[in-house]
Amino acid sequence: MMAASAWTMDGWMSTRLARVEAALDAWMTDAPVPTRGWGAPTALVDAMRYAVLDGGKRLRPLLTMAAFEALSPAAEPSSEGAALRAACAVELIHAYSLVHDDMPCMDNDVLRRGKPTVHVKFGEAGALLAGDALQALAFELLTPDDGSMPLAMQGLLCGVLARAAGSTGMAGGQAIDLSSVGFRLDEPALRHMHELKTGALLHASVMLGAVCGQATAPEKRALSDYGHALGLAFQVVDDVLDVTADSAALGKTAGKDADNDKPTYVSILGLEASRRMAKDLLAQAHAALQASGLANTVALAGLANLVVQRSH
């Protein structure tokens, strides 16, 4: 017998990324829906595809798949399909938020991942609608009507994603962000903003995988702790990179938050304390995995390392 090749983080990521890209590509289409005889209009699908495909680190889908696999080393194919749908759904929510964030009335960004932003390419109305349709598509992915996914699981997944996306999650965090420009937030207020703005969806990415893998209550608690630590670490590192990396590495304009007088961890705690905080959060994430009792957490651990040690 041939020995199986050694597990590597790069190998794990590249196979999962390929699956996610292929699924996203297949689900955004203007092909007619068999039961209805029409498809989505081509212009809208083009804008949605431009917003989602061929770019992005796919951190959220990778978290969903890693959490799922931590629970189900030998999962049955049907729940693997559910995990892939959930992984893509959370990425669609993330993608829609970037499309709307980049619009002139919000951050007015013209470059994203080194390409013109969606409103530059498709007009503001096109970007607005593409974002709206991507949010709906996330919930469409979670609710196939072909019997391929238990209805109760669909309900649970929609609930986790809706709460993470809505007014007490991502959209709420963006509203706080909007109203905080030029204000001096203290650390608890900044943490609260980020827990909603980016933390809620990163946390949900993990919890969607937990639902698909049918985690027990204690497993869910441990994965939730991991998700919280990772979500906050992500933002602290973002703030550090905003002042230390250059625009080419980031694929977006560096120093933008500082220039816009936005409160950041670096502006409140300073650079060194922010770096220490990121390391502490990484240790917390690892400790949560340890406490979970799950055997197969190597991908989750690797993703936490990547979040804190990334250069862009």
Added chain:
Amino acid sequence: MMAASAWTMDGWMSTRLARVEAALDAWMTDAPVPTRGWGAPTALVDAMRYAVLDGGKRLRPLLTMAAFEALSPAAEPSSEGAALRAACAVELIHAYSLVHDDMPCMDNDVLRRGKPTVHVKFGEAGALLAGDALQALAFELLTPDDGSMPLAMQGLLCGVLARAAGSTGMAGGQAIDLSSVGFRLDEPALRHMHELKTGALLHASVMLGAVCGQATAPEKRALSDYGHALGLAFQVVDDVLDVTADSAALGKTAGKDADNDKPTYVSILGLEASRRMAKDLLAQAHAALQASGLANTVALAGLANLVVQRSH
């Protein structure tokens, strides 16, 4: 024993409207979420409430409740709660679409229901975020995590609503609408646009009630026929009113579609043929109710009459 007072459409509507208004009011709040310790930011909730409360005919929620009641004359309280949630969820999707539609990059409307539009009152970024959060809130309402609603029903409802809202439903119709200004559509193309833009959500309003009332497959087919006829009738009447009613009665700018060179039923078929079409569709809706075999369709029949005979 006192005789129960006679059933009237007005009486039915006013009790249901009161329930819907109270529920929408209660669900949009900045009160802290017990399990998390924080609520939605006040500024965002203010914009969401402004967009939704104190205005609107609430046709979609009334359709959901009428369809539910046609199936469950003596419903158990728990599914009545589900129907109320579904009724409010579909109204939130409708409300978010109006907020985004009114924005400068879309229709650039400054008045809605006789009040300044959301972006006039809260700024464009505030309107964008409020719309996004309202879409998410619709799915939050459908997925309570307190055990009050069967998870499988949650999954079904989310699926119906997501498909009606997304790229093969409402958002898709708006994209076709955007790209059709100044083009001469024929009747099938116009019908297709409206089936997506307004028809899909009106149809879904009925089907959400059907899911809550656990309709059989033949009952679902009949209610689906009713929903299709009513959805198209609604748009034909809208086009007629755009040229025959004045702005005060409409609560918005009359003649706007004609001025904007948008294709309408009146511009394609003429006024009289459009009126005849609306009457034919009303007859189709009534016939579908007849064919449903359901005993308690008086509210659904009354709503169809209102849609076709309204003056605004």
